[in-house]
Amino acid sequence: MNQQQIEIAEKLINAIKLNNFEIISAIINSVILIVTAIIIYKYTCETNLLRKLSARPVLKIINTKSNGSFNIANIGKGPALNVELRISQVHKNGGRTNLRNLLENEEQRHFINLGENEEVNTKGEGTTYNYIKADKQGFEHGEKDFFQIVATYCDIYNKKHYTVALFKVIGQDYILKKTFVGEYNGSNLPRAGNLDWLS
Numbered sequence: 542m543n544q545q546q547i548e549i550a551e552k553l554i555n556a557i558k559l560n561n562f563e564i565i566s567a568i569i570n571s572v573i574l575i576v577t578a579i580i581i582y583k584y585t586c587e588t589n590l591l592r593k594l595s596a597r598p599v600l601k602i603i604n605t606k607s608n609g610s611f612n613i614a615n616i617g618k619g620p621a622l623n624v625e626l627r628i629s630q631v632h633k634n635g636g637r638t639n640l641r642n643l644l645e646n647e648e649q650r651h652f653i654n655l656g657e658n659e660e661v662n663t664k665g666e667g668t669t670y671n672y673i674k675a676d677k678q679g680f681e682h683g684e685k686d687f688f689q690i691v692a693t694y695c696d697i698y699n700k701k702h703y704t705v706a707l708f709k710v711i712g713q714d715y716i717l718k719k720t721f722v723g724e725y726n727g728s729n730l731p732r733a734g735n736l737d738w739l740s
Contacts, residue, residue, distance in 0.1 A: 596618060596619030596696055596697050596698065597617050597618055597619055597696055597700075597702070598615050598617035598618070598619050598620060598621035598622075598655070598657070598694060598696055598702065599615070599616050599617035599702070599704070599722055600613055600614065600615055600616075600617075600621055600624065600655070600692045600694060600702075600704040600722075601613075601614045601615075601616050601704070601720070602690045602692060602704060602706035602717075602720070603717070604708065604715040604717065610662060610663070611626075611643075611662070611663050611690060612660055612661070612662050612663075613626070613655065613660065613661050613662075613663060613692065614658075614659070614660040615655045615656065615657055615658065615659050615660070616658070617657065618657060619657060619696050619697055620654050620655065620656045620657065620696075620697060621654070621655040621656075621694040621695070621696070621702075622654055622694060622695040622696070622697070623694060623695050624655055624692060624693075624694040625642075625692065625693050625694070626642070626643040626644060626663065626690065626691070626692050627640050627641060627642055627643055627690070627691040627692075627693075628640075628641060628642075628643045628668055628669060628672055628688055628689070628690055628691070629641075629672075629688065629689045629691060630672055630675060630680065630682070630683025630684065630687070630688060630689075631683055631684045631687040631688065631689060631707070631733055632682055632683060632684075633682070633683075633684060634732075635732040635733045636732050636733075637689060637691070637730070637732075638682045638683050639672070639679065639680060639682075639683060640691065641668070642668075643663070643668055643669075643690060644663060644668075655694075669688065672688040673685075673686060673688060673710050686709060686710040686711075687707070687708065687709055687710070688708055688710075689705055689706065689707050689708070689733070690705070690706045690708070691703065691704075691705050691730065692704040692705075692706075693725050700724065701724065701725040701726070701727075702722070702723065702724055702725055703721070703722065703723060703724075703725040703730055704720060704721070704722050705720070705721040705722075705730055705731060706719075706720050707719045707720070707721075707733050719733070
């Protein structure tokens with residue numbers, strides 16, 4: 542092997558080493574970029590979740606009198622928009638039956654904004670009485686002395702939420718048995734379990 546061939550061989554070896562180094566460097570850079578992108582994505586998702594949770598309203602429904610008057614309080618971290626209140630009997634299978642507006646006057650059915658820590662008293666005497674007695678035509682499928690108040694509402698990101706309060710009537714008193722809260726997709730209101738409404 543002459544000197545020229547040796548020089549060519551050395552150059553080829555150096556070129557291969559350099560090429561391998563560049564490939565390894567490119568792989569390392571790609572891995573670093575991918576890991577960084579994943580971390581940024583997870584951080585962004587967590588930040589968005591925290592932002593939404595920090596603006597999430599939660600309505601609490603409290604009976605104030607045995608005549609069907611209820612306090613609706615926003616105990617969450619943001620305004621509850623377009624609150625709708627409905628009343629329902631508890632069906633024997635734990636579902637709802639006769640789901641209707643709690644408030645009979647159209648102009649009372651929506652509270653435009655129930656801000657954080659705000660509370661409103663709402664009436665519903667006649668409607669609640671019919672649901673408790675369950676003795677009129679069309680009310681025979683519900684359990685006597687049980688009813689649910691269903692509130693649906695939006696947060697500032699237009700995400701829908703629900704609160705379902707289950708009441709049992711004992712004498713003149715409405716006893717709050719259980720409250721369900723969650724995100725609302727139009728059809729996912731929870732059913733009452735036997736232990737919730739029979740106890």
